[in-house]
Amino acid sequence: MSMSPSAVSSNETMDSIDEADEHIKAFIPKVESDPVIQALSSPDLMRPKGKKDLDRYAEQQAKAFLGVAICLLPAEEAKHAASEGESGTKGPTIIGTMCLGWGGIAPAMAHHRTAAIGITLGSDYWNKRYGREAINWVLDWGFKHGGLHTINLATYSYNEHAAHLYQDMGFRLEGRKKEVAWFNRKWYDELWYGMTEHEWEKLRGYS
Numbered sequence: 001m002s003m004s005p006s007a008v009s010s011n012e013t014m015d016s017i018d019e020a021d022e023h024i025k026a027f028i029p030k031v032e033s034d035p036v037i038q039a040l041s042s043p044d045l046m047r048p049k050g051k052k053d054l055d056r057y058a059e060q061q062a063k064a065f066l067g068v069a070i071c072l073l074p075a076e077e078a079k080h081a082a083s084e085g086e087s088g089t090k091g092p093t094i095i096g097t098m099c100l101g102w103g104g105i106a107p108a109m110a111h112h113r114t115a116a117i118g119i120t121l122g123s124d125y126w127n128k129r130y131g132r133e134a135i136n137w138v139l140d141w142g143f144k145h146g147g148l149h150t151i152n153l154a155t156y157s158y159n160e161h162a163a164h165l166y167q168d169m170g171f172r173l174e175g176r177k178k179e180v181a182w183f184n185r186k187w188y189d190e191l192w193y194g195m196t197e198h199e200w201e202k203l204r205g206y207s
Helices: 022-032 035-041 051-063 074-083 107-112 130-144 160-168 197-204
Strands: 012-016 066-072 093-100 114-121 150-156 172-183 186-196
Touching (some): 022 035, 022 093, 051 093, 066 074, 066 114, 093 130, 150 160, 150 172, 160 186
Antiparallel strands (some): 172 186
């Protein structure tokens, strides 16, 4: 994993996902095997994940229009380790993964200049503004460097925290698919949020 200046936010660095990277291989099972994380971040059937499932996750992240591992910068890693009573770790501290355009954007669709965000954070890093910081970074990347015109993301109606976060960040609720998610013996809606580059420009003070 390597760091470039354009891939740094206040407390995080975004490193390109390499399927062969040992740090990525060690991190993915932690989130893919956590049932709470899976319920909040994936529409897949909740079941134990095997090697093929984990390999596919890494492959689709690597093939994405942009696929990154969210890592803490050294100073933030030390602060987090101290708060947890730990001594720190060797190598990058991966706290999550994030992508734009899961699995890649087909050439026949590229002219639409749109992509969806997918983000997964390890549960130890929830409610510490790391997710907000990462999403802000990927928004800036997508509109500044990725040439995108719209960026969207989705969640289910039982994930009230995510829905509140997206709206607080300036995303607009653009659509609701009624009762398409079956979870814990109940039906839930799928909520789609979006942002245009003009809305982003206004948020960032460019217009």
